[in-house]
Amino acid sequence: MTAIEATEGQDLPGFSRLLTRVDLVRYAGASTDYNPIHYSDTAAAALGLPGVIAHGMLTMGTALRLVTDWAGDPGRVLSYQVRFTRPVVVDAVDGARLEVAGRVSKVEDGVATVTLEVTCEGQKVLGAATAEVRLD
Amino acid sequence: MPISEAHVGRSYPATAPYQVSRAKITEFAAALGDADNPAYTGESPVAPPTFAVVLSSAAWAAMFDDPDLGLALSRTVHVDQEFAWSRPLRAGDEVVAVLTIDKVRSRGASAIIGISVQLSTTGGEDVCTAASTLMHTAEEAA
Numbered sequence: 001m002t003a004i005e006a007t008e009g010q011d012l013p014g015f016s017r018l019l020t021r022v023d024l025v026r027y028a029g030a031s032t033d034y035n036p037i038h039y040s041d042t043a044a045a046a047l048g049l050p051g052v053i054a055h056g057m058l059t060m061g062t063a064l065r066l067v068t069d070w071a072g073d074p075g076r077v078l079s080y081q082v083r084f085t086r087p088v089v090v091d092a093v094d095g096a097r098l099e100v101a102g103r104v105s106k107v108e109d110g111v112a113t114v115t116l117e118v119t120c121e122g123q124k125v126l127g128a129a130t131a132e133v134r135l136d
Numbered sequence: 137m138p139i140s141e142a143h144v145g146r147s148y149p150a151t152a153p154y155q156v157s158r159a160k161i162t163e164f165a166a167a168l169g170d171a172d173n174p175a176y177t178g179e180s181p182v183a184p185p186t187f188a189v190v191l192s193s194a195a196w197a198a199m200f201d202d203p204d205l206g207l208a209l210s211r212t213v214h215v216d217q218e219f220a221w222s223r224p225l226r227a228g229d230e231v232v233a234v235l236t237i238d239k240v241r242s243r244g245a246s247a248i249i250g251i252s253v254q255l256s257t258t259g260g261e262d263v264c265t266a267a268s269t270l271m272h273t274a275e276e277a278a
Contacts, residue, residue, distance in 0.1 A: 017169050030160075030167035032193050035209050043210060056214045061168045061186035068185070074175050074224060077185045081218035
């Protein structure tokens with residue numbers, strides 16, 4: 001495996017993903033997280049949410065693609081952490097679009113830290129989202 | 137009795153051994169919108185890193201089913217999540233998960249709960265630690 005080059009401050013290629021209700025159902029099945037707030041408006045309203053929201057883990061997992069696409073081998077990812085700061089409300093018709101950007105924030109001892117910025121309609125939905133990637 | 141500081145340190149028996157399959161890796165990668173990554177396809181694929189959630193959610197079930205704690209998934213908000221991997225999960229791995237309650241801070245009807253789930257192969261190899269902070273709100277007393 002060839003080493004990857006990383007420089008502090010380096011911007012990594014971003015991407016966006018439209019999430020629809022079908023994607024939430026698909027993720028519920030794949031992850032086995034069947035919390036009804038991810039497919040039932042009634043359940044979401046009972047918790048005071050404005051509508052069905054995406055699984056935090058779906059947003060987290062989707063955003064990591066920026067890192068795995070850059071790293072080439074997903075096995076290079078050593079750690080990944082996020083705070084779920086704002087729910088991603090997925091409209092029944094229009095869905096919700098996630099925008100994912102990332103930057104190398106630190107390089108030390110052969111490990112790059114990538115800081116991710118994940119927004120929906122211009123608002124940050126993940127806080128303190130960082131992944132550590134082995135470079136060699 | 138609702139969950140309290142007294143439950144810190146409680147650990148649950150390991151989940152039933154789960155065999156990671158190529159089909160499940162394909163399904164999970166597709167759910168992430170990442171079906172095209174060649175690492176997740178072919179004869180010996182690795183799982184997307186956050187595939188660990190499949191195992192950790194099985195471990196969560198033990199805690200949510202614990203009658204001592206009075207927890208309900210539908211009244212739980214996921215506050216933060218952290219994974220640390222020693223190696224990627226691969227098709228064919230047989231994995232178990234053990235959940236430990238690390239921290240509880242309760243205030244009135246709500247509790248902030250810190251948990252960690254250790255994933256290891258049935259051969260005893262550590263694969264991943266998945267740590268979460270959850271905020272739980274108990275049902276209002278009548």
